Structure formats: structure tokens, C-alpha cells
Amino acid sequence: MDTPLISLAGLKKYYPSGDGRSLVLNHIDLDIARASMTVIRGISGSGKTTLLNILGGLDRGDEGRVRVGDALLDSMDFAALTRFRAERVGFIFQFHNLIPTLTVKENVLTGLEPIRTVTAQDHRRAEEYLHKVGLLEHAEKFPAKLSGGQQQRVAIARALIKEPQLILADEPTGSLDEDTGMRVFELLRQMQEEKQVTVVIVTHNPALGQHADQVYEMRSGHLHRAAQ
Template sequence: MTEAIIRLSGVYKHYLIGEEKTSILHGIDLSIARGEMAVIRGMSGSGKTTLLNIIGGLDTVDAGEAIVAGHPLHRLNFKEMTRFRAENLGFIFQFHNLIPTLSVMENVLSGLEAMRPLKHADEQLALHYLTQVGLAGHENKFPNRLSGGQQQRVAIARALIKHPAVILADEPTGSLDEETGRTVMQLLRQLQTEQKTTVVMVTHNPELSRYANHVYEMRSGHLQTHTLQALEPV
């Protein structure tokens, strides 16, 4: 049986808005094997982004256990959590989170710099991934000179360059045209199959389900499993 790299057991999460307690996740159980791609769908407010943030150590559980890449996230302190994210995760955020004072090249390299000192060959690696996402020739530009779709592609290259154990993606193709979105998904599938990278993706787009090993639906803080069709070829 393939090892589970992500395992959530009885995870609950709530937020306080004023004095009112709002429950977001209700006893989530989830197991994702190393090298699989999982898609989590759901309406806005269903809890899917909160679930992604818990897997990524960006949010904490109120009850239950969250174990990712062998790390019990519910027990890590701030310093341990920061190191865990740098060494194990690649993030592709819906709103890019690029550093405005850094060039495209520097933004991509910042993904590696959080893990280790940069090497001379890293610039060529960054250029490789920028080419893969269609941004060759843009490496010296700054984020404010790019369109929203181009900024998203920089964020994707920044995540891919780390060759992380787990990539967490929040609407990774949301601001891309259809052709570029397909290229990005094929890149993620290639990482998944060749390097056993685990991909967890939150999306509203049902078309992305065809790339996944497992599809889940978040409804009012509860997780349901979907039956899948044949996978899209790499």
C-alpha cells in the first residue's frame, strides 16, 4: 500500500467573528498517498481553502490531528512550522503573493532561498521553469509590469523550482487562458508522476478533476469523495 503523506484525523476548525463562533470544518478525515493528485471542490465558504491552509501549516486545528510529510503539524511551534513549510511545501496562491521589489527571476529563486543558499546553477533552473510556463524573456521584469495571468505563472514557477514533496494550489489556473492552464496542469502531472510530488488543489473548475487521482467535495465543512473518470494523460 502506498504511504500516506497527508493524513488528517477528526479535524475541527472554527473562527470567532465578534462574539459569535462559526464552525468551518467538522471532523475532517483525509488520507492522500505520496505521489497522488487530489482536487478539492466546493462553493465559496464551504471550508476548502481553510482545509488547504491547515495542510500547509498556515492555519491551526482546534481539534484533531494533521500529519504532513511525517510532521505532526498540530504539535509544531512557530519556528518548526516555518522550517517545515520551507523544506516540504510549494504554494501556488490564488492571489500570487509575489514580492513587488523583486524581479521575476528573484521571485522564482526566493522559493529556493527559503530552503538553502542559492547556487550558480539555480538561475538556469529558474529559467527552465519560466520557459515552461511561457515567461521566457520576462525574467528581469518586476511584478507590476506583468498581467495577472503572468504573475500567476511566476508563482507557479516559484513553487515548481523547489521540487517539493507537496504542492498546495488554490485556483492555480484561475487567471490563465485555456492553453496556458493546460500547460500548467501538465507540468503538475509531470512532477507528480516523475518525482512522486503530491498535489492538493482547491478549485471551482470541474474540468481540472480529470487530472486527479481523487476528487473531494466540501459542503458546509464536510468532505465527500467523488467517483472519477479516466485520468488525463501526462
């Protein structure tokens, strides 16, 4: 049996609360297979974004083990976590965080800048990924000229250009209307299958779990397997 890409064991996370602390993630055990799509649903404040941030090395747990591939995140220092995020993880957020003074293609290329100097070959790769997300004809436009759904597709191309092991998406359709949101989700699924990348999406939208490989519910810091 293949080793899971992600393996969590006994993960706990506390945040300060009043005179003490509150338990945000309560003993999370989770395995996620390579080249799969996982959806984690939950209301605001349930802990799902905290979990995603820990998977991406943006935050640390207080107890337990976090492994992504061969990286043991809970034992890595700041510099190692920074390299891990730059080289292995593509992030997609609800608000796509495009740089307004850069063209669409230049925004896609920013996905590579933490890793290496951008080359002429990388420009061709950016165009390839813009073609995959249906935006090649907009490569020289600025983000303000695009719709919200188009901007989110640029963010997907930016996450994919470095061909990461893992894509983490935090409410990637939350700022879009229902039809556009489902098209963005279907594009993520298509890219996951074509590139064999592992995708983890956190969302409050129950519809996004219909075509995922596995769905979980986050409730008050506990993670439960959910029906799809």
C-alpha cells in the same frame, strides 16, 4: 502499501461567530497518496481554503491529527511550522504574489530564500524551471511585462524550485480565462508527474477534477469523495 503523504483524522476547526463559534471543518478524515494530484472542490465559504491552510501549516486545527510525511503538524510549535513550510511546501495562490521590482528569475529564486543563501547553482536551477514552464526567454523581464497566465507559470516555477514534498494550490486558475486556466492546470499535472510531487488543489471549478487522481467536494465543512 505505501504510507500516505497526508493523513488527517478527526480534524475540526472552529471560527468565532457572534457570541459563540461556528464549525468550519467538521471531523475531516483524509489520506492522500504520495506523488498524486487531489482536487478539492467547493463554493466560497465551504471550508476548502481553511483545510488547505492547515495542510500547509499556515493555520491549526482545533481537534484531530494532521500528519504530512513524518511531520505531526498539530504538535509543532511556531518555529517548527515555519521550517516545515519553508522546506517542504510550495504554495501557489490565485493571485500569484510576484514581487514587481524583481525580474522573473529573481522571483523564482525567492522560493529558496527562506531556506538558504542563493548560489550560482540555484540561478541555473531557476533557469531550468523557467524552461520547464516555457518562460526562459522572459527570465530578465519584470512581471508587469507578462500576461496573467505567464505570471502564474512563474509562480509555479517558484513553488517547484525547492523541490518540495507538497504543492498546495488555492484557486490557481481563478483569475485566468478558461483556456489559460486549463493550460496552467495541465502544467501542474505535468510537473507533478515529472517530479513526483504531491499536489493538492482547491477550486470552485468542476473542470479541474477531470484529470486528477482523486476529487473531493467540501460542503458545509464536510468532505465527500466525488465522481470525476
